[in-house]
Amino acid sequence: MASNRIEELKKRRQREIKKKKSQVPVGVTFLIFALIIYAIFLATDFKSSMFWIIGLLFGIVLQRARFCFAASFRDPILVGNTSILKAVIIGLIIMTIGFGIIQFISIGDSQDFDIENIPGYISKVGMHTVIGAILFGTGMVIAGGCVSGTLIRIGEGFILQIVVLVGLIIGSLISAKYIQFWDKCIISKTHVVYIPRYIGFSKAIIGQSILLLLIYFLADLYHKRNNIMK
Amino acid sequence: MAEVKLDCMYETCPIPLLKAHKKLQTMKVGDILIMETNHTCSITNVIEWAKKQGYDADYIEIREGEWEIYIEKVK
Numbered sequence: 001m002a003s004n005r006i007e008e009l010k011k012r013r014q015r016e017i018k019k020k021k022s023q024v025p026v027g028v029t030f031l032i033f034a035l036i037i038y039a040i041f042l043a044t045d046f047k048s049s050m051f052w053i054i055g056l057l058f059g060i061v062l063q064r065a066r067f068c069f070a071a072s073f074r075d076p077i078l079v080g081n082t083s084i085l086k087a088v089i090i091g092l093i094i095m096t097i098g099f100g101i102i103q104f105i106s107i108g109d110s111q112d113f114d115i116e117n118i119p120g121y122i123s124k125v126g127m128h129t130v131i132g133a134i135l136f137g138t139g140m141v142i143a144g145g146c147v148s149g150t151l152i153r154i155g156e157g158f159i160l161q162i163v164v165l166v167g168l169i170i171g172s173l174i175s176a177k178y179i180q181f182w183d184k185c186i187i188s189k190t191h192v193v194y195i196p197r198y199i200g201f202s203k204a205i206i207g208q209s210i211l212l213l214l215i216y217f218l219a220d221l222y223h224k225r226n227n228i229m230k
Numbered sequence: 231m232a233e234v235k236l237d238c239m240y241e242t243c244p245i246p247l248l249k250a251h252k253k254l255q256t257m258k259v260g261d262i263l264i265m266e267t268n269h270t271c272s273i274t275n276v277i278e279w280a281k282k283q284g285y286d287a288d289y290i291e292i293r294e295g296e297w298e299i300y301i302e303k304v305k
Contacts, residue, residue, distance in 0.1 A: 003286040006300045010290050017292055066274050144242025157295055
């Protein structure tokens with residue numbers, strides 16, 4: 001609840017403000033465009049039509065929730081605020097269980113399987129992960145958003161992020177060009193670490209969920225302790 | 231009981247918050263900080279931070295895609 005003086009100020013400013021233009025026609029136009037694209041996908045490529053709908057829903061959720069991955073990792077250090085980090089951790093818990101179920105259905109609770117056959121994006125981990133994470137992390141804090149954050153802010157009309165998008169595309173092209181070099185240098189020497197292979201599916205899923213819950217409570221504690229920005 | 235204006239237009243997170251923090255330190259108790267921003271994330275970011283500090287805070291949209299955030303330094 002804001003104080004009386006802020007309420008007064010708000011009322012005073014509200015009188016000075018001109019009436020805003022309605023944004024409904026623009027919204028309807030875009031909705032029709034989205035539906036036309038959906039219809040084209042339905043007629044030509046069913047799989048893409050599903051991706052289109054999932055992508056649109058993702059966009060709506062991210063925009064409405066102000067779900068910013070850059071802020072989730074920046075705010076704990078900068079201002080001691082872990083509310084978005086906690087949301088990311090909850091997302092990871094849901095993902096662990098959800099992907100666990102999908103992968104469990106496809107291979108069952110055995111420790112003898114081929115990693116190639118597992119649904120999902122399981123890749124090698126090593127020094128290249130660390131280097132990439134540092135580069136991407138530094139970049140997203142300077143640019144004011146990760147990939148999804150940049151896209152939702154362009155959608156909102158924040159022009160500055162278009163510059164970020166151009167940088168993002170250039171970066172992706174450069175990395176695609178030199179991926180073989182990195183593969184020869186580092187990536188080919190590393191291994192896939194897939195915990196269910198060592199301890200079985202159910203234990204891996206439960207273990208990872210418990211670990212994430214622990215991190216969640218630590219983040220919560222950190223949030224309460226760091227009440228004042230230093 | 232002054233009202234202090236702070237221009238945060240075209241600044242991305244976390245610059246508006248850092249600017250507000252610096253400005254609030256120079257202000258007296260009872261002053262109101264008026265921040266102008268066009269970055270939607272700053273609204274949640276700044277207001278959540280201000281409330282956590284124990285300040286009163288609120289915002290209104292003054293033009294399309296431009297907002298004013300009010301923070302009262304209560305202590």
